[in-house]
Amino acid sequence: MNELKARLEQEARAAGFVSMGVCRPDAVPETAGRLDAFLAEGRHGQMGWMAERTGWRGNAAALWPEARSVVMLAHSYAPEHDPLADLEDPSRGAVSVYAQGRDYHDVVKKALKRVARWLVAEAECEVKVFTDTAPVMEKPLAQAAGIGWQGKHTNLLSREFGNWVFLGAIFTTLELEPDAPEAEHCGSCRRCLDVCPTDAFPAPFQLDARRCISYLTIEHRGPVEEGLREGLGNRIYGCDDCLAVCPWNKFAVAASDLRYHGPHRAPDLAGLAVLDDAAFRQRFAGSPIKRIGRDRMVRNVCYAIGNSGREELRPVAQSLCEDEDSAVADAARWAVGRLWRSS
Known part of the structure; x- marks a missing residue:
């Protein structure tokens, strides 16, 4: 199984992902309480969908009970320029780096499906893929899978690739060896x-x-x-x-797909x-x-x-x-x- 996992990571990198890790669906039980507190404070604003299906959102194991492993993957969209420079010309509008090109849902999901198809072909298992469109707490799962940690800005970051990444998840019925969770490395920085x-x-x-x-x-x-x-x-x-x-962006790697750098x-x-x-x-x-x-x-x-x-x-x-x-x-x-x- 370790050999299969190693080959899975090779396939993931060939598909454009910069990092891969594995965790169990029940690896982050604390997320349910954190989500409840966030919602109770009203900090989600008008995002009513966050208050829906909280049983799934707060517990990945409940989303698909048959799943035995979650493969978390990171796809880089690191910019080629300093985004803060776009704030200097008030006659122009600053657009978040992730939205300057092709819709990341299309790019990441295509790459996820490629990796998932490979896994199904190599091992008798079932899979489901998710990227930002289902009640999945991707960042806590990614930390549990050892990809990175949620920084003080609540986004995922890593000593290997900084914080310019999209996350995708492959839920599978296959038993894969989980990785060690990543620790927080923000220190005193604010x-x-x-x-x-x-x-x-x-x-x-x-x-x-x-x-x-x-x-x-x-x-x-x-x-x-x-x-x-x-x-x-x-x-x-x-x-x-x-x-x-x-x-940590000093370690950022080039964007996985040039279509992220758009018009x-x-x-x-x-x-x-x-x-x-x-x-x-x-x-x-x-x-x-x-x-x-x-x-x-x-x-x-x-x-x-x-x-x-x-x-x-x-x-x-x-x-x-x-x-x-x-x-x-x-x-x-x-x-x-x-x-x-x-x-």
Whole structure:
């Protein structure tokens, strides 16, 4: 079985994964309590799906009782540039590195299925593959499988590849030797906590999504609380600040797939503001950005315009003050007011 596991890792690396580890489905019993506490505090905001199927989300063994092993895999999307540099031009929008190219769901799932098919062909077993679309606590399972640990920013990181990775899981009925869990190696460092523009970390290893820019620009519907808008800066889809400052990224490996480096880095705000629904869908076809829709994107663009200090962008915001979407209209009026006061 150890020989099979070694060959499985070879196949995983051939498929583009930078790391593989194995754990039992019941390896992280503490996640149920942590999830309950997170939900009880309301820190999931409008992400109601997190409060659904908590029996599965908090206990991977309950998701598929026949599973005997979980193969956790990491797929790198490390950027070729410093993401913080995109914050320096207020006329352009900063887009999270993971969303600048092809939708990672498509890329990672294809690679997962390749590895899973190989495993089924080599051993008589059943498999199920998951990547961010099922109630699976991937980061705690990845730590239990020895791939890395959840840092103070709650994301997975490793001394081998930093924190620019997507995670995928292969549940299998096969009994594979589990790996030793990884220990935490953050030490006294708190760069990720201190860099957050909206103070989204109540404490190390804890996140309040309601203050997180990734949540606010992607998941949150309707107007963003006024006290948080300035903190958004020119970030129009996600935020990489806490990831970008992690010292362990000195070990980051090249992205597993060049399609992650796509056309959506730092787009022009004025050009995005005039998109209608059809144009938005066409521009972001095949991108994870498409999921938030035109209205939420243009709302984010208006906040960025308001934070830009660029008087030449005021007419752009002015043209959206009577937009059919109330959140867009509210954001546009806020932007116009900000630019008037700064002029």
